Amino acid sequence: MHLGIRQFKKDFEVMAKEASNGDHNSATKPPPTPSPLRNSKFFQSNMRILVTGGAGFIGSHLVDKLMENEKNEVIVADNYFTGSKDNLRKWIDVTEPLLIEVDQIYHLACPASPIFYKYNPVKTIKTNVIGTLNMLGLAKRVGARILLTSTSEVYGDPLVHPQDESYWGNVNPIGVRSCYDEGKRVAETLMFDYHRQHGIEIRIARIFNTYGPRMNIDDGRVVSNFIAQALRDEPLTVQSPGTQTRSFCYVSDMVDGLVRLMEGDNTGPINIGNPGEFTMIELAENVKELINPEVEITMVENTPDDPRQRKPDITKAKELLGWEPKIKLRDGLPLMEEDFRLRLDVPKKK
Numbered sequence: 001m002h003l004g005i006r007q008f009k010k011d012f013e014v015m016a017k018e019a020s021n022g023d024h025n026s027a028t029k030p031p032p033t034p035s036p037l038r039n040s041k042f043f044q045s046n047m048r049i050l051v052t053g054g055a056g057f058i059g060s061h062l063v064d065k066l067m068e069n070e071k072n073e074v075i076v077a078d079n080y081f082t083g084s085k086d087n088l089r090k091w092i093d094v095t096e097p098l099l100i101e102v103d104q105i106y107h108l109a110c111p112a113s114p115i116f117y118k119y120n121p122v123k124t125i126k127t128n129v130i131g132t133l134n135m136l137g138l139a140k141r142v143g144a145r146i147l148l149t150s151t152s153e154v155y156g157d158p159l160v161h162p163q164d165e166s167y168w169g170n171v172n173p174i175g176v177r178s179c180y181d182e183g184k185r186v187a188e189t190l191m192f193d194y195h196r197q198h199g200i201e202i203r204i205a206r207i208f209n210t211y212g213p214r215m216n217i218d219d220g221r222v223v224s225n226f227i228a229q230a231l232r233d234e235p236l237t238v239q240s241p242g243t244q245t246r247s248f249c250y251v252s253d254m255v256d257g258l259v260r261l262m263e264g265d266n267t268g269p270i271n272i273g274n275p276g277e278f279t280m281i282e283l284a285e286n287v288k289e290l291i292n293p294e295v296e297i298t299m300v301e302n303t304p305d306d307p308r309q310r311k312p313d314i315t316k317a318k319e320l321l322g323w324e325p326k327i328k329l330r331d332g333l334p335l336m337e338e339d340f341r342l343r344l345d346v347p348k349k350k
């Protein structure tokens with residue numbers, strides 16, 4: 001099998017040069033003809049796929065899935081801000097010159113955990129806006145199809161429940177989460193403008209909270225926090241009031257949904273998430289019961305603008321992609337526990 005994964009540390013500001021070729025017609029056009037390099041005999045693979053953010057949590061699982069098809073060659077662009085080379089280590093066995101000529105782009109690159117995206121908000125906006133602009137420029141130059149991993153955060157603190165794709169959202173444009181929420185909203189706008197103006201083939205997934213093995217242990221998101229805390233015998237920190245809800249999707253279901261969206265005919269946006277809805281208190285109780293019945297649950301202060309409820313309406317994903325999640329929270333948590341035990345070196349008590 002040809003494991004032609006090429007991986008490079010790259011920031012999107014640097015990719016600007018590769019991205020644009022200054023064509024500003026406003027009429028909708030068919031996608032541009034792929035560059036002749038695409039058909040060059042030099043390339044052995046049938047499909048060359050760029051995954052931005054491929055060293056991250058969802059991205060590295062997506063790379064594993066794409067690499068199952070031996071006709072795929074996968075290229076990763078990541079600056080390792082929250083991602084890690086370890087997540088890709090098994091695939092890095094070939095070094096080739098960097099020739100960015102791809103058929104598909106999965107554009108994931110962006111810090112996803114609130115503590116990381118709030119750490120350098122200007123950089124988060126740049127990643128969402130300039131990064132997406134550059135990836136769209138690349139898609140335009142080579143005629144690639146591009147998928148953006150947008151987020152349920154485009155719905156903000158939703159006033160409609162559950163959220164379907166026609167809801168325009170309730171987002172604070174000047175709050176501490178805005179760099180991410182509004183950044184993703186602009187990224188969606190850019191995707192549709194390139195589609196309408198330049199005929200680029202786009203796909204937009206609105207991802208709802210996803211969890212699973214390989215999440216950063218100190219990532220700060222709730223599932224990884226609770227599992228790490230349970231294994232370290234530290235109190236589970238429920239942020240007040242604890243009645244806020246989230247719907248948690250296991251990462252293999254998510255990756256399956258993303259690949260179906262890329263391969264299908266619909267631009268989206270399409271919600272991809274698990275409609276099973278839990279309060280944070282319920283999540284803590286589940287983690288306690290499954291992982292460490294002795295652990296305490298403690299209430300701590302919350303952060304500003306935390307959405308009070310979140311649950312995807314996945315009618316569109318079911319009808320258009322034939323997709324729905326298979327793994328329930330209570331089955332997914334033990335799979336993540338296993339990975340965290342190994343990485344934290346906390347063996348299961350017999």
Ligand SMILES: NC(=O)c1ccc[n+]([C@@H]2O[C@H](COP(=O)([O-])OP(=O)(O)OC[C@H]3O[C@@H](n4cnc5c(N)ncnc54)[C@H](O)[C@@H]3O)[C@@H](O)[C@H]2O)c1
Pocket residue numbers: 010011012052053054055056057058059077078079080081082083084107108109110111112113127131149150151152206207208209210211
């Ligand atoms: N996990 C979720 O619950 C969730 C929910 C909604 C949307 N998403 C979206 O899915 C994508 C992946 O999320 P994740 O959970 O795997 O997060 P992650 O933080 O594990 O992965 C993001 C990756 O992007 C890289 N990155 C960040 N800024 C970059 C830049 N400027 N240039 C190049 N690489 C950069 C990071 O190093 C990391 O490897 C993100 O776009 C996120 O917004 C995730």
Ligand SMILES: O=C(O)[C@H]1O[C@H](OP(=O)(O)OP(=O)(O)OC[C@H]2O[C@@H](n3ccc(=O)[nH]c3=O)[C@H](O)[C@@H]2O)[C@H](O)[C@@H](O)[C@@H]1O
Pocket residue numbers: 111112113114150151152153207208209210220221222223225226237238239240244245246280302303306307
């Ligand atoms: O799915 C989404 O669309 C978004 O979901 C998450 O954002 P958020 O739901 O705020 O993620 P968490 O930080 O995991 O928080 C979830 C809930 O758990 C609570 N929480 C968090 C951490 C903790 O230790 N305790 C706790 O109770 C928070 O107050 C919040 O109500 C992701 O981090 C975003 O990248 C993603 O786009």
